[in-house]
Amino acid sequence: MEKRARRTMLFAPANNPKMLVTAHLYGADCVLFDLEDAVKYADKDAARDLLAEALKTIDYGDTEIFARINPLSTEFGKDDVRILVPSGLRKMRLAMCEKPEHVKELDELLTEVEKEYGIENGACKIQCSLETPLAVMNAVSIAVASPRVISISFGAEDFTRTMGAERTKEGKELFVARTMVVMAAAIAGIDAIDTVWADLDDEEGFKEEVKSSMNLGFAGKSCVHPSQIKIVHKIFTPNKEELEKSLEIVRAAEAANISKGGVITVNGKMVDIPVIAKAEKIVRLAKSAGMIK
Amino acid sequence: MVGICGNEKDSDALVTVNLDNIGTEIIIESKIKDMFGKLMEKAVREVLDEMKVENAKVLVQDFGALDFVIKGRTRTAVRRALTGGMK
Numbered sequence: 238m239e240k241r242a243r244r245t246m247l248f249a250p251a252n253n254p255k256m257l258v259t260a261h262l263y264g265a266d267c268v269l270f271d272l273e274d275a276v277k278y279a280d281k282d283a284a285r286d287l288l289a290e291a292l293k294t295i296d297y298g299d300t301e302i303f304a305r306i307n308p309l310s311t312e313f314g315k316d317d318v319r320i321l322v323p324s325g326l327r328k329m330r331l332a333m334c335e336k337p338e339h340v341k342e343l344d345e346l347l348t349e350v351e352k353e354y355g356i357e358n359g360a361c362k363i364q365c366s367l368e369t370p371l372a373v374m375n376a377v378s379i380a381v382a383s384p385r386v387i388s389i390s391f392g393a394e395d396f397t398r399t400m401g402a403e404r405t406k407e408g409k410e411l412f413v414a415r416t417m418v419v420m421a422a423a424i425a426g427i428d429a430i431d432t433v434w435a436d437l438d439d440e441e442g443f444k445e446e447v448k449s450s451m452n453l454g455f456a457g458k459s460c461v462h463p464s465q466i467k468i469v470h471k472i473f474t475p476n477k478e479e480l481e482k483s484l485e486i487v488r489a490a491e492a493a494n495i496s497k498g499g500v501i502t503v504n505g506k507m508v509d510i511p512v513i514a515k516a517e518k519i520v521r522l523a524k525s526a527g528m529i530k
Numbered sequence: 531m532v533g534i535c536g537n538e539k540d541s542d543a544l545v546t547v548n549l550d551n552i553g554t555e556i557i558i559e560s561k562i563k564d565m566f567g568k569l570m571e572k573a574v575r576e577v578l579d580e581m582k583v584e585n586a587k588v589l590v591q592d593f594g595a596l597d598f599v600i601k602g603r604t605r606t607a608v609r610r611a612l613t614g615g616m617k
Contacts, residue, residue: 287598287602
């Protein structure tokens with residue numbers, strides 16, 4: 238499966254006609270049209286139909302489009318899938334995913350809808366949103382519950398609410414959960430996407446949090462405002478030196494054909510699969526940043 | 531059976547569908563009706579055809595909506611009318 242950079246996932250309410258037209262123009266790697274928290278109960282059907290028409294009409298180019306669907310346990314979740322998949326939706330974030338059974342339930346529904354509409358089996362992918370202590374404790378089993386799962390995301394607001402914890406700028410209360418989410422993603426070989434930063438006035442705090450997310454191993458960050466995109470991309474963009482080293486490693490690995498195992502030497506240093514994977518990640522980020530083609 | 535969907539906001543439209551009608555009647559209220567009225571009507575008609583609705587009076591109050599918005603709002607208004615809900 239193609240590996241893509243997911244440095245930024247911009248939230249946009251699905252019931253806002255303007256945002257459906259403009260959200261992808263801000264340069265985020267992914268746009269997440271929200272049918273869940275951003276849409277009030279009485280407008281769920283309208284948001285879903287509007288997004289369906291947008292997906293049929295608008296060319297979103299290279300931007301990866303996701304929809305945050307409602308949990309399948311609600312009266313809206315299944316209709317979100319049944320209406321949006323035939324309209325072209327292929328990636329969806331499953332809100333409040335707490336157990337592997339939630340993933341399997343969505344997996345089965347997607348299989349059924351794909352079959353009904355002649356869509357390739359497995360074409361629809363899932364991002365699981367982990368927002369409670371139970372979800373975090375089940376992170377590994379959720380991440381490996383289906384080959385459709387391409388990433389897991391962490392939601393700090395609901396997590397702190399359900400923990401009875403206070404969310405602070407330093408984020409110490411989230412450290413363990415964040416680390417567990419990243420570890421689960423690494424075990425499954427998928428991306429981990431970090432939670433949003435809602436204080437738009439505190440740019441310095443946001444930068445610190447993004448650096449910390451990147452250092453922990455997150456592949457990207459959910460964003461609530463277009464102004465956050467450039468900041469995240471800058472932090473997630475490798476420097477020239479890192480890129481040159483990584484390109485050298487990737488080329489040497491390709492030449493030696495050791496993708497399935499083995500060790501090579503590059504500039505006198507031993508290079509094995511984890512080092513190559515890291516180098517590939519840097520090259521991917523550099524491509525997304527437009528540093529190389 | 532009446533269904534309403536949309537908003538009186540920029541780039542949006544408020545669509546009212548009344549299924550207690552004989553035949554199809556589409557009324558467009560828009561500042562740009564002279565230029566785009568026909569296209570708006572076509573968008574509504576496409577949705578009615580897809581949903582196999584033959585009897586409906588549809589009022590589109592347009593506030594600068596693109597075609598996909600008119601289609602989405604019409605589709606929801608029809609669904610709401612069919613389920614008897616007026617929102």
